[in-house]
Structure formats: C-alpha cells, structure tokens
Amino acid sequence: MPETNLIERYQGFRTRRFLQNERRYRTWLPRWRTRSRRRILVIALGVTFVFMTAVGIVCHFDMVVGPLLWLPACLLFFPLWTMLQIVSGRQGDAPRDALDEWEIQQRNSARSIGLTVTQLLTLVPALYLIFVGALDGDHGNVPYAAGLLVVTALMVGGCTPAMILGWTQPDPDPDDLAS
Amino acid sequence: MSPVRRGDALPIYNRIGVLRAERGMSRAQLAGLIDVNPQTVGALERGDHYPSLDLAFRISWVFELPVEAIFSRTEFGPLSTELYRTDRPPSTTGNGESHA
Numbered sequence: 001m002p003e004t005n006l007i008e009r010y011q012g013f014r015t016r017r018f019l020q021n022e023r024r025y026r027t028w029l030p031r032w033r034t035r036s037r038r039r040i041l042v043i044a045l046g047v048t049f050v051f052m053t054a055v056g057i058v059c060h061f062d063m064v065v066g067p068l069l070w071l072p073a074c075l076l077f078f079p080l081w082t083m084l085q086i087v088s089g090r091q092g093d094a095p096r097d098a099l100d101e102w103e104i105q106q107r108n109s110a111r112s113i114g115l116t117v118t119q120l121l122t123l124v125p126a127l128y129l130i131f132v133g134a135l136d137g138d139h140g141n142v143p144y145a146a147g148l149l150v151v152t153a154l155m156v157g158g159c160t161p162a163m164i165l166g167w168t169q170p171d172p173d174p175d176d177l178a179s
Numbered sequence: 180m181s182p183v184r185r186g187d188a189l190p191i192y193n194r195i196g197v198l199r200a201e202r203g204m205s206r207a208q209l210a211g212l213i214d215v216n217p218q219t220v221g222a223l224e225r226g227d228h229y230p231s232l233d234l235a236f237r238i239s240w241v242f243e244l245p246v247e248a249i250f251s252r253t254e255f256g257p258l259s260t261e262l263y264r265t266d267r268p269p270s271t272t273g274n275g276e277s278h279a
Contacts, residue, residue: 100215102228173206173221 015097025086032087038166041084045163048076049156056148063141081159084166092161110161118157125149194255196224198242213237
C-alpha cells in the first residue's frame with residue numbers, strides 16, 4: 001500500500017527501523033532467549049520496580065537518602081530492561097507492519113493488560129499527592145515522592161507488555177533454530 | 180486462539196503439521212512461504228491460533244489443496260486411514276480387495 005500521509009510515512013519509517021534493529025540484535029544473548037532465562041529477567045525487573053516503589057516511600061521521609069537510592073534502582077533497571085527487550089524481540093512495542101497476525105494478537109493482549117496496570121498504578125500516587133498534599137501542605141517531600149512513584153508506575157505499565165510476552169512465549173523450537 | 184466477541188469458541192482443527200512433514204518442509208520454510216514467523220506456524224499446528232481467512236488461503240496455496248482439506252471443525256483422522264479405510268463394504272470377491 002503506498003504511503004500517503006504523515007502517519008503512514010512515520011509508520012513506514014518505524015517499521016523499517018524496527019526490522020533493521022531486529023536483524024542487528026537477532027543473534028545477541030542467545031543463551032538468554034529460553035523461557036526460563038527470560039522469566040529470570042522478568043522477576044529481576046519486578047524486584048527492581050518494588051525497590052523503586054520503596055525508594056519513593058523513603059523519599060517521603062528522608063530527602064537525603066531517598067534520591068540517592070534512585071541511582072542504584074536505575075542502574076539495575078536499564079541493563080535488565082535492555083536485555084529483556086533484546087531476547088523478546090521487542091515484540092511488546094513493535095510496529096504493526098513488522099508483526100504477523102499471531103504476534104499482533106499477542107502484543108495487543110499484552111498491551112491491553114499493560115494499559116490497565118498503568119491506569120491502576122498511576123492512581124495510587126495521584127491519590128497520595130491529592131490527599132497527603134492537602135493534609136500536610138508544608139511537607140516539601142510529597143511532590144518529589146509522588147513524582148518518583150508516578151515514574152515507577154509508568155515504567156511498570158510501560159514494561160508490562162514485554163514482561164508478559166517474555167514470561168509467556170514458549171522456548172524457541174529446535175526445528176526453527178536448525179533452519 | 181483467535182478472539183471471539185461472544186459465545187463459545189468453536190474448535191478449528193488442521194493438518195498443517197502432517198502436510199508439512201509429508202513434503203519434508205521445515206516450519207521456517209513454510210513460514211517463509213506464507214510470510215509469518217516460524218513460531219506462528221508452531222502456534223497454528225498446536226491449535227493455539229486460528230488463522231485468518233487470508234492466512235488460511237495462503238496456507239492452502241502452498242499445499243495446493245482446498246482450505247477444507249487443511250482446516251476442519253471436526254478432528255482429522257490419520258491420512259492413511261482416510262486413504263485405506265477399513266469400514267468400506269466387504270468385497271464380493273472375498274479376497275479382501277475392495278473396488279472403488
């Protein structure tokens with residue numbers, strides 16, 4: 001189908017770039033592509049998010065230690081997230097034209113859950129900001145802590161599709177690998 | 180399995196695996212011919228995914244068979260049984276041979 005408008009041209013660009021990156025990273029981390037290894041990455045990411053949430057709570061009480069703890073959380077998050085994206089083929093955020101119908105169906109299911117998770121988790125810091133901010137107007141830590149919790153909630157929601165796909169995808173079939 | 184808005188999901192059986200093996204074709208080869216990921220062929224063979232009409236036609240084109248020879252609402256029996264079935268009327272010659 002010819003690319004006619006800006007959105008379609010952008011989708012075409014995204015698809016070409018995605019396929020280019022997929023060819024580049026297809027052979028990276030071969031030992032981490034099994035389901036058991038992918039599940040280890042998903043669990044490690046989950047633990048990182050729990051740690052990030054704890055950092056947000058610490059920030060409510062202590063603005064010296066709390067922000068410093070965010071640094072190791074990020075140092076844990078970025079390598080784990082990058083590894084999971086590579087071994088799961090970035091299917092969670094792949095453009096539609098780069099996937100076949102089975103992959104689109106799985107991606108859409110995972111994204112639907114991710115959206116629900118984002119909405120629910122983002123409500124928590126929003127309510128915290130509304131109620132704690134209103135009750136304790138002089139508490140300068142509240143916006144910072146709420147900000148960290150919102151960022152964590154958005155990260156959890158954004159990573160959920162890849163985490164679901166990384167957890168549920170079966171092991172690569174030896175028949176597929178042989179050819 | 181394909182999404183169903185309402186009602187019970189009816190099964191769709193297929194004999195893709197048998198036809199592929201019969202032709203000595205790997206999953207990756209079939210996937211290349213029908214332009215999908217090899218894992219999608221695996222999902223089709225396991226019955227985890229019901230194909231769209233477009234994909235079903237592409238598969239039938241590869242095997243040069245009508246769609247209903249590859250997909251069915253009822254479970255397929257072994258191909259050999261369908262070819263040499265034993266429930267035919269007994270032969271009048273009594274030598275075990277049956278006439279078409």
